[in-house]
Amino acid sequence: MTVALIGFALVLALVLMRMPIVFAMGLVGTIGYAYERGGSILDERGLKAAMSMVGRQITDTAQDYGLSVIPLFILMGLFVNKGGLARELYAVSHVFLGHMRGGLAMATVAACGGFSAICGSSLATAATMSKVAMPEMRRYGYADRLSTASIAAGGTLGILIPPSVILVIYGLLTETSIGKLFIAGIVPGALGILFYLLAVRWVVFRDPAAGPAAARTPWPQRLRALRSIWAVLLLFVLVIGGLYGVFDVPPLNLTFSPTEAAGMGATGAFLIALARGGLTLKSTFEVLKESAVTATSLFAVLIGAQIFSNFVNMAGLPEALLGLVTAFDVAPLTVMLMILLVYVILGCVFESLSMLLLTVPIFFPLVVSLGYDPVWFGIVVVVVTEISLITPPVGLNVFVLRGVLSDVSTGTIFRGVTPFWIADLFRLALIVAIPALVLFLPGQMGP
C-alpha cells in the first residue's frame, strides 16, 4: 500500500509540474510495476516485465473495438455544430421560455441540455452555447454573471446526458457496460436541468434586474420554431434508440448495437450538415482533424491511466484499502462520503478527465467490494467531475467562457456560478440518497 501511495504522490507532483498526464502516469506506473515484479526498480527482469506490459497497453488500447465510439462521438458533435443545430436548439428554448424573468438564462440551460444529448463533451457544449446564447442575453440586458454562469453550468451536462466521452472512459477503466452507463445518465441529467432552472429562478428572485423578461412569442411562432429541431431529435433518437434497439420495425428494419450508434450518429450529423450546406471539403477536413487530434490525446491519457492502474493493482492497493475499511469497521456510506469529499477537494484543482483517471483505479475496486453498483458509482463520479468543471480556482468550463468572452472577468463568472454549484451539491445528495434515480432505467436493459 505504501508503494502505491508513494506512486500516487509522484504522479501528482509530476502532473503539477505540467508533465502531460500520459507521461506522468506512464512513467510512475512502469517503474512501480518493475518494482513489484522484480523487487527493485533496477531489476532487469522486472523492467522487462514492465516494458512488455507497457508495450501491450500501447498497442491494445488504441485497438480496443469498444473505444471506437470516442472519435466517432466527438466527430458527431463537431458535425452537429457545422449543421447549425445549436442555434436552432437555442431559438426553440428562447421562444418557449424567454418571456419569463430569467427566461433567456433558462433557455440557455435547456438548450445546453438538448445539445448535450448529441455532444459527448462538456467543454464543447459550453464553447458552442457561449457563441449562440451569450449575444442574445446581452441584447436583453442580462447581468454577465448570470448569463456566463448559466452557460458554464449548463455546459457541464455534456458529460452526463448521453453520449458522453467521460462515461465511455469510465466504462473502459472499470469494464462497466457503456450502454447502461449512458442510459443511467438520463435521469440525473434531467435532474441537472431542473435544478439549474431552479438556480436561475433563485438568482432572478434575489435580483430581478439580473434577468429581465423578453417579449412573449405567440403560439403559432413557437410551433413553427419547434419544427426546426427535428434534426436534433432525429440524432438523439438515433443514438439512444440504438442503445435500446428500437428501430427493428418495418419498413425500417434498422438494427445496430450501442457501439455502432456512434458511427450512425456521426454519419447522420455529417449528412445533415452536408444537406444544409454547412460543409466544404476544407471544413470537413478541419472537423476530421479536430476529432482525430482530440481522440488521440484521449487515447494517450487512457494508455497512461491503464499502466498506472496495473501498477496499483499489482501493488495490492485495492485489497489494502478494503482491509483498512474492514479493520476500522467503517460503514460503507461513511466511506462513500469520504470519497465524495476527496472528489470535491480534488475538483478544485483538477479538470474532469485527470480526476477520473487518477482516482478511479484506486477507488473503484473498494467501492464495488463495499457493495455499491458500478453503474451508479460511474454516474456519481461524473456528477462530481461535472462539479469540478465549475469549482474555483480551476474550472475548465469557466475558462472556456473566459476564452470566448474576453471582457468578463473569471471572478465574475465564478461568483455567478455559485448558485449552480450549490444546485449540483443538492443533486449529488439526491442521487446518493436514492440510487434508484440512477439505476431504474438501466435496470430495464439486462446484464
Place this chain on the structure above:
Amino acid sequence: METLIRVAKVASRAPVALACLALFVLMGMTFADVIGRSAFDAPIEAATELTRILMAVMVFSCLPVISARGGHIAVDLFDGFFDRWHLNRLREAAIHIACGVMLAWPAQRVWVLAGRARDYGDVTEYLSIPVFYVTAFIAVSVAVTAAVMVAVGLVHLVAPYLLDEDIAA
C-alpha cells in the same frame, strides 16, 4: 533551423491527412456495415478488425504531431508561478526532453512485440492481415514521437524564439 521547422510543418500534414482519412473511413464503414446488414443481409464481416486497424492508424498518425505541438492533456495549475520565476522555458525543455527520452524504451519494446507477431505468424481473423504491420507502424510512430519530443525540447532550450510563431500552426 527555420527551414528545418518549416520542413517539419509540411511533413506533419501527411500523417494528419492519413488520420483524417482513417476516421472518415471508420465512420463510413460503420454506416455501410449497419445498412448492409439491416437492408441487404450483407454485413462487412471484417468490420471489427478493420475498426481496430483504422483506430490504430488514426491514433498513431496523430501522436507525433500532437506531441510536437504540446497537444497532450496536462494540468497548467502552476503556470503563473513558473512564469513569475522565468522557469517556463526551462521546464518546457526539461519535460519535452525527459518525455522523449523515456519513450525510447516502449518504442523498442513495441518493435520487439512486432517482431514476435511476425515470427509467430499472427494474422487478423477474417482478412488474415499480418498483425506485424500494425504493431510495427505503432513502434515507428512511438519512436518518431520520442525523437520529435527531444527535438522540441532542444529548440525550447537553444532557440525558443522559433517557437514564438507557433511551431506547427
Place this chain on the structure above:
Amino acid sequence: ADYTLVISSWAPPTHSINARMWPTFTEMVEEATDGRVTTELKLGLAPPPAQMDLVMDGAADLSIIFHGYQAGRFVTTKMIELPGYVGSSEAASVAYWRAYDAYLKDANEHRGVKVVALHTHGGAQLMSAEQVTELSQAEGMKVRIPGGVAADVGQALGMIGIKVPATKVYETLASKAADGVVMPIDSRVGFKLTEVAQNMYMLPGGLYRGSFAFIMNEDAFADLPEDIQQVLEDEVFGEPISRAIGAIWEAGDAEAIEATLATPGNAIIDASPEDVARFDEVATGVRAKVIEEVAATGVDAQAAYEMIKAEMAAFE
C-alpha cells in the same frame, strides 16, 4: 508460502475461469507442495491476446489464453475445435492433453512459455430469440460466431457471420443486430443469454469447441526448487489439471442447461436424427479442411484426430 505465483486473468471476476478454475488450480498446487507455493490472482491487466506476451516476459507468472484470439499463431489447437467429438468437456480436455503430448506439441506453437494445461469448453450451440427447429433454418441467419473452425462451420451451414467481441454479444442480440449466437452452453448464464437468446438448438458435440491453455513463465518455473518442480509436474501440471478444469467446464454447462429449463420462455430443441446426420456431412467437410491445414505444420493431424476421438469414446 515460500513462493507466490501471480496469475493474470482477463475474464470477468464472476466468470468460472476466475471463480472456480484458478481457485481449483491453486488448491491443487498448494496441496501438492504442502502450501509452499501459492498464487495471487490479478484481473484486467491486459486484454486476452496480450496474455502470452505478458507471461513470456514475466509481467505475470501464469495466465489463461484462448487460442482463437490469436489467429495464425495457433493452428494445431484447431484439432480440438473440430465439430463431431461427442462427450463431456472433461473427456475432451483429457484427450486433448494426451493428443498434445503425443503429436501436437511437435509444432512448438507455445514456444517461449510453459504449457501447464490444455482444456476445452463443451460443444458450442446455436442460440437465438426465434426458435430454430431444423438445421436448414440456420441458412441466411445473422449469427455471431467466432473465427477459425467456428467460422468454417457457420459458412458451411450458410450463416451470415456477425463479428463482435464476446462482451458485446448481449447488446448485439438485444439490439437485433444479430439473430443468434453460437457460443458454449455455459455462457447462457454468464452473458444472460436466457434473456435475449431464449432458444437453444442442440447438436451432439456442438458446432465447435473452444481451445484454452494455462501457460506459465519459464523463468518463474525454473526459479522453483527442483523438488517442487517435480511434484508439480507429477501431480498438477498436464493431465491432472486439464482434467479438473474440463470437469469445471462440464459443470458450468450442466448448470446453464438447468437455468435454461427453469427460465420461462426458454426452450432446448434437440436436433432430429436426420439433421444430426446432415450436420455430420457438413462437419466431415470442415474436418477434412482443418486436418489438412494442421498437417501442413508437420504434425500427424489425422492420427491426433483419431486419438482424440478414441480417447473420448473410451472415457468413462
